[in-house]
Amino acid sequence: MTDNPCRVTQRHYDYVAQRTRGDDEFLRALKAEAEKAGIPKIWISPAQASLMQILLKLRGAKRVIEVGTLAGYSAIQMARALPADGLVTTIELEPRHADFAEAWVAKSDVKGKVKVLRGKGADVLKTLPANSADACFLDADKENYPVYLEQAVRICGKGGLVMADNAFAFGQLFAEVPDESGVHAVRRFNDVMAARKDIHGVIAPIGDGCWVGVIE
Numbered sequence: 001m002t003d004n005p006c007r008v009t010q011r012h013y014d015y016v017a018q019r020t021r022g023d024d025e026f027l028r029a030l031k032a033e034a035e036k037a038g039i040p041k042i043w044i045s046p047a048q049a050s051l052m053q054i055l056l057k058l059r060g061a062k063r064v065i066e067v068g069t070l071a072g073y074s075a076i077q078m079a080r081a082l083p084a085d086g087l088v089t090t091i092e093l094e095p096r097h098a099d100f101a102e103a104w105v106a107k108s109d110v111k112g113k114v115k116v117l118r119g120k121g122a123d124v125l126k127t128l129p130a131n132s133a134d135a136c137f138l139d140a141d142k143e144n145y146p147v148y149l150e151q152a153v154r155i156c157g158k159g160g161l162v163m164a165d166n167a168f169a170f171g172q173l174f175a176e177v178p179d180e181s182g183v184h185a186v187r188r189f190n191d192v193m194a195a196r197k198d199i200h201g202v203i204a205p206i207g208d209g210c211w212v213g214v215i216e
């Protein structure tokens with residue numbers, strides 16, 4: 001155990017959320033329509049979006065790769081943190097999600113700054129050139145996170161920013177009998193991240209825990 005007492009509680013999460021930039025009208029409408037379309041409400045929180053936007057701005061990122069588009073919420077949020085000629089390339093397996101995201105990107109303020117690629121993350125990532133992006137955000141099937149990480153390191157190279165969602169395993173990180181198959185995969189991935197000597201990373205205790213790391 002550390003010398004530092006733990007101070008993060010649900011109350012802190014709520015306090016942080018109340019003091020972080022929230023969704024604008026467009027993003028609220030996107031979420032409402034996604035819900036109506038039966039798309040699961042598993043997008044990142046506005047507080048996590050802010051953290052990622054700040055990191056992207058500090059990195060001076062122009063090219064971002066995302067695995068797991070869903071309704072396009074995080075892709076649009078990240079694109080907003082990029083310069084006018086920036087691009088988020090986001091990969092989605094489920095055609096219904098990809099269609100929805102494309103339609104909403106097309107009517108967003110970041111039209112032209114988000115490209116949706118369809119297919120399995122592992123297959124699509126392989127087609128992207130080395131050193132062609134500044135940052136990657138992993139937010140799809142947890143079992144493949146280690147594969148995505150290897151690709152992220154190749155695609156971003158030194159100085160690249162790696163972010164990965166759900167480090168707290170849907171709130172079940174310490175559950176004795178988890179009811180989500182991805183929990184074990186998240187635990188394994190967290191250990192993989194912690195063991196990597198070439199990535200200076202930390203789990204930011206925001207949302208469901210977000211890994212942020214710099215490739216050294």
Ligand SMILES: C[S@@+](CC[C@H](N)C(=O)[O-])C[C@H]1O[C@@H](n2cnc3c(N)ncnc32)[C@H](O)[C@@H]1O
Nearest residue numbers: 043044068070073074093094120121139140141
């Ligand atoms: C948690 S959601 C992504 C949320 C999104 N990043 C956001 O915050 O707005 C995960 C998405 O990954 C997609 N997915 C699952 N397995 C995948 C795979 N092997 N390759 C690509 N996408 C996948 C799912 O269809 C789903 O849309």
